[in-house]
C-alpha cells in the first residue's frame with residue numbers, strides 16, 4: 001500500500017501474516033522484539049541463576065523510555081503494577097477536607113477510576129460525576145463542575161468506549177485556575193496520541209503497557225509533576241519508594257525524591273524486559289509519524305463503515321478521537337467471537353465493537369474487518 005509508512009515494522013509482528021489484529025484498545029500484537037526481550041530475561045535467569053542488577057536495569061530502561069515518550073524527566077516517573085494501582089496511590093496520598101474535598105470525574109472514565117475515587121468517600125472525599133453527552137464531554141461541563149472545592153479532577157485522555165479524545169491543556173487550565181490537581185488516565189492514548197506533560201501541564205498521568213504501548217499487563221507508569229511529587233507522601237508504599245532501599249532500615253521512612261517515592265515493592269522484572277523493548281519500538285517508529293497515520297486510518301474507518309451503513313458511536317471528526325472507532329453492535333461479545341473465528345481480532349465493550357488499529361495495520365486490514373462485520377450484522 002502506497003501510503004503505508006510502516007511496512008518494515010509490520011514484519012516484526014508475526015501474527016499479522018496470518019490474522020488481522022485490530023484490538024490495540026485491549027491488547028496489541030506481539031512483536032519479535034518483545035518476544036526476544038522476554039526470552040532475554042529467561043536466558044539470564046537460566047544462565048546466571050540471579051541477576052538483580054541486570055533485571056533492574058531493564059526496568060530503569062523502560063522507565064526512561066516512558067519518560068521520553070511523554071516528554072517528562074525520568075525522576076517524574078514511578079513504576080506501578082496497573083492504572084488502578086497508580087490511581088489508588090494518588091487517591092490514598094491526598095487529604096480531603098471540608099473546604100476542599102471534591103473529586104470531579106466523568107462517566108466516560110474506565111470503571112476502575114470510579115472505583116478508586118469512590119473508595120475514598122469514607123476518608124471524606126465527595127465524588128462528583130460529569131455526565132457525558134452523546135458519548136463526549138463538552139469542555140463547558142468542566143467549567144461548570146470544577147470549583148474552589150475541587151481537590152482533584154480525574155479524566156481519561158482518550159475514552160475506552162469510543163476513543164473520544166480530550167484536550168489536556170484546556171482541562172488542566174480549568175482545573176488549575178480553580179486550584180485543583182488534574183489526574184489523567186492515558187491508558188487509551190499512550191502509543192497512539194502524542195502526550196506532552198510539560199506543554200499540557202497535567203499533574204498526574206498513568207498508563208499501562210498492554211494496549212497501544214505494545215507490551216503486557218503487570219506493569220504501568222505513573223507520571224507525577226516534580227513539584228507536586230515532593231509535596232505529597234505516599235500511603236501505598238514499599239521499600240523501593242525509599243531513598244535507599246538497600247539501607248534495610250526498618251525503623252525509619254525516608255521517601256525517595258520525585259515520583260520514585262511512589263515505587264513500592266520489587267518491580268515486575270519480566271514485564272520490565274517486555275516494556276523496554278515495546279517502548280523502544282514505539283520511539284523508533286516515532287509518535288510524530290504514528291499519530292497522523294492513525295488519524296488517517298481513523299478517517300478511513302469512519303468513511304468506510306458509514307458507506308457500509310454501520311452506526312458509529314465515536315466522534316466523526318478525527319481531531320477529537322484516538323485510534324479506536326466504536327461501531328454499534330447490540331450483541332458485541334458474540335460478534336467479537338464470530339470475527340475471531342474468521343481470524344479477525346477486534347474488541348467488544350458493552351454495545352460496541354471497537355476497531356483499534358496500530359501503526360502496523362493497513363487500510364486493507366480495516367476494510368476486511370468492516371466487510372466481515374457488516375456481513376454478520378445483515379446475517380449473510
Ligand SMILES: Cc1ncc(COP(=O)(O)O)c(C=O)c1O
Nearest residue numbers: 082083084110160185187188208
Ligand atoms: C482507559 C483505561 N483505564 C484503565 C484500565 C484498566 O487498567 P488496569 O487494569 O491497569 O488497572 C483500562 C483497561 O481497559 C482502560 O482502558
